[in-house]
Amino acid sequence: MNWLEMILVALDGIWVNKLRSSLTVLGIIIGVASVILVLTLGRGGQSKIMNELESMGSNVFVVYVNQPEDGDYNKYKITSEECKIMRESIEGIKALTPMAYASPQVQSRRKKENCMIIGTESCYNQITNIPMVKGRFINQNDDAAARKVIVINQKMSDDLFGVGGDALGQVITVDQTPVMICGIFKNGSGMLEGAPRAMAYMPINTFLSMFPYSGVYELDGSAETKEQVEKVAQRVLKSLEIRHDAVGKKAYMVFNMEQELQSANNVMSIITMIISAIAGISLLVGGIGVMNIMLVSVTERTREIGIRMAIGAKRTDIMIQFLIEAVVLSLLGGVIGVMLGLGGGAIVCLLAKIPFTVSIGIVLLAFIFSSVVGIFFGMYPANRAAKLDPIEALRYE
Amino acid sequence: MIEIRDLGKTYNTGAITLEALKNVNLDIEAGEFVAIMGPSGSGKSTLMNIIGCLDRPSVGTYSLDGKDISSLDENELAVIRNQKIGFVFQTFNLLPRLNAMRNVELPMVYAGVDPVTRRQKASEALDRVGILDHAKHRPNELSGGQRQRVAVARALVNSPRLILADEPTGNLDSKSGAEVMALFDELHAQGSAIVLVTHDPEIGAHAERIIRFRDGEQVKNN
Numbered sequence: 001m002n003w004l005e006m007i008l009v010a011l012d013g014i015w016v017n018k019l020r021s022s023l024t025v026l027g028i029i030i031g032v033a034s035v036i037l038v039l040t041l042g043r044g045g046q047s048k049i050m051n052e053l054e055s056m057g058s059n060v061f062v063v064y065v066n067q068p069e070d071g072d073y074n075k076y077k078i079t080s081e082e083c084k085i086m087r088e089s090i091e092g093i094k095a096l097t098p099m100a101y102a103s104p105q106v107q108s109r110r111k112k113e114n115c116m117i118i119g120t121e122s123c124y125n126q127i128t129n130i131p132m133v134k135g136r137f138i139n140q141n142d143d144a145a146a147r148k149v150i151v152i153n154q155k156m157s158d159d160l161f162g163v164g165g166d167a168l169g170q171v172i173t174v175d176q177t178p179v180m181i182c183g184i185f186k187n188g189s190g191m192l193e194g195a196p197r198a199m200a201y202m203p204i205n206t207f208l209s210m211f212p213y214s215g216v217y218e219l220d221g222s223a224e225t226k227e228q229v230e231k232v233a234q235r236v237l238k239s240l241e242i243r244h245d246a247v248g249k250k251a252y253m254v255f256n257m258e259q260e261l262q263s264a265n266n267v268m269s270i271i272t273m274i275i276s277a278i279a280g281i282s283l284l285v286g287g288i289g290v291m292n293i294m295l296v297s298v299t300e301r302t303r304e305i306g307i308r309m310a311i312g313a314k315r316t317d318i319m320i321q322f323l324i325e326a327v328v329l330s331l332l333g334g335v336i337g338v339m340l341g342l343g344g345g346a347i348v349c350l351l352a353k354i355p356f357t358v359s360i361g362i363v364l365l366a367f368i369f370s371s372v373v374g375i376f377f378g379m380y381p382a383n384r385a386a387k388l389d390p391i392e393a394l395r396y397e
Numbered sequence: 398m399i400e401i402r403d404l405g406k407t408y409n410t411g412a413i414t415l416e417a418l419k420n421v422n423l424d425i426e427a428g429e430f431v432a433i434m435g436p437s438g439s440g441k442s443t444l445m446n447i448i449g450c451l452d453r454p455s456v457g458t459y460s461l462d463g464k465d466i467s468s469l470d471e472n473e474l475a476v477i478r479n480q481k482i483g484f485v486f487q488t489f490n491l492l493p494r495l496n497a498m499r500n501v502e503l504p505m506v507y508a509g510v511d512p513v514t515r516r517q518k519a520s521e522a523l524d525r526v527g528i529l530d531h532a533k534h535r536p537n538e539l540s541g542g543q544r545q546r547v548a549v550a551r552a553l554v555n556s557p558r559l560i561l562a563d564e565p566t567g568n569l570d571s572k573s574g575a576e577v578m579a580l581f582d583e584l585h586a587q588g589s590a591i592v593l594v595t596h597d598p599e600i601g602a603h604a605e606r607i608i609r610f611r612d613g614e615q616v617k618n619n
């Protein structure tokens with residue numbers, strides 16, 4: 001008996017009990033669909049996050065003041081001179097810049113709003129790429145002379161001067177101090193950032209003179225190479241601890257992208273593991289369902305088995321018939337599961353704006369998995385069918 | 398063709414052992430038409446199952462074409478059932494989900510005949526029993542007589558040299574029964590050996606020889 005025929009016979013058997021068959025394979029459908037969905041989203045999400053973190057620079061690190069034990073933030077405040085000394089003296093460092101944050105009111109002739117302003121130095125765009133739309137980023141002369149200039153993002157330009165308005169070279173006031181717009185940069189488009197908000201950069205010394213009560217509690221830097229990040233960051237940390245008499249006080253902390261990538265990956269693999277476990281259980285339940293329904297089917301068709309044996313079917317023929325039926329049933333569940341999983345994946349990827357890719361490997365794996373479930377759970381019922389005594393089977397009512 | 402020596406069959410049902418067949422000695426020649434008759438429970442079906450290689454004797458030997466059946470394994474028995482023997486049952490035993498054509502094709506499926514030849518031979522067999530125009534009908538769309546003809550077509554399609562029929566007319570009215578018996582006569586005329594179980598003396602009269610059973614034993618008078 002050839003394979004195609006046996007598969008057709010199996011499909012016929014499945015088709016006769018459409019409802020029963022589809023309920024039976026539901027477990028397998030859910031299992032396979034969720035695996036496919038999660039793996040598809042996982043792949044898309046991972047590559048998206050990787051790209052984003054990668055674009056921020058994986059040789060980037062941040063050293064910041066962490067809640068000091070004595071609560072005296074002022075003591076651990078960092079000056080831009082200190083930053084400059086460290087930048088010039090620490091080995092393997094490519095860039096290091098002070099970072100200070102404020103949310104003042106800014107005002108153009110048209111409009112006023114609150115925005116986030118970051119005080120930093122010109123070398124910040126060596127650490128993070130800031131794509132300019134117009135004008136320029138802060139330069140060294142701005143740093144040195146504490147010029148009253150500001151680099152704003154597109155959102156802020158749109159807010160203050162209207163969409164298409166020309167902001168470059170205009171003067172706006174930041175907390176009543178007039179500053180000149182010297183550059184406009186693109187809104188961030190990262191998944192991690194959400195809707196764009198108005199934000200701007202100013203030279204750190206200008207910033208500090210405008211916001212005397214603020215201060216530098218964070219240094220952003222980058223190392224020459226990815227491998228050096230951890231070491232360089234530790235050197236900066238040590239240097240700060242010595243300067244501020246903070247050794248052993250945990251006043252400063254290091255954060256680097258490499259770690260961030262690691263933990264993003266870890267979160268991803270934990271989620272994948274959990275869903276895979278759920279999918280595994282679902283497949284198991286599905287498999288037991290297949291086994292159960294195959295046992296019912298064997299009992300229902302006892303007489304058929306007897307007839308087939310009487311006219312010359314070998315035990316292996318009967319065995320293979322039921323095994324194929326189990327495999328076709330599970331594989332059918334697998335196919336539907338793959339289609340649902342990929343369909344769902346495509347929709348979610350589209351909505352979440354992450355790249356949708358179909359991995360042939362994953363799809364194949366799903367098919368192999370569901371066939372294995374079919375073989376494994378079909379074995380017992382098929383064996384039972386094959387072991388029937390032909391006379392008993394023929395006499396079965 | 399068939400050689401049965403000192404054959405017995407006992408069933409163990411709980412405490413009692415039941416001797417369904419005792420000390421059976423029987424020879425059937427190739428091409429012979431034999432009827433087996435006897436009261437209910439006398440062991441006729443039991444004997445037929447053994448002759449048909451569906452069951453094995455408890456004692457004694459059964460040789461088919463000179464081969465001792467007890468020396469064969471299950472797969473070899475399956476091949477014998479497929480190639481040398483055609484079964485016709487009282488209850489037809491067609492597969493309900495397959496149409497007449499596909500029911501008749503089934504023995505050839507297990508014989509590994511290719512689909513084209515299979516279809517052709519099945520059509521011929523259906524034609525021979527005069528039911529080719531119902532080839533696409535399922536068993537439940539056929540009358541009892543028509544079903545039994547399909548069953549006969551299935552039994553003869555692999556050209557077996559021995560046809561076993563256990564009360565083939567038991568579920569048929571006399572007219573359909575006579576039609577089915579005409580088919581057996583024809584098969585016999587073409588050289589097949591036929592062993593037929595019946596309660597009906599009129600049916601038994603079609604045979605060349607009648608073997609009578611009572612309580613599992615042959616009644617020795619002819």
Ligand SMILES: Nc1ncnc2c1ncn2[C@@H]1O[C@H](COP(=O)(O)OP(=O)(O)OP(=O)(O)O)[C@@H](O)[C@H]1O
Pocket residue numbers: 408409410415416417435436437438439440441442443444
């Ligand atoms: N599987 C079995 N287990 C126990 N006893 C059995 C079994 N099969 C048959 N028998 C017994 O063996 C005896 C012979 O049965 P068999 O079916 O051969 O009778 P039969 O001559 O064909 O009767 P009928 O004319 O009613 O078909 C009966 O007493 C029956 O109860």
Ligand SMILES: [Mg+2]
Pocket residue numbers: 441442443563
């Ligand atoms: Mg009987």
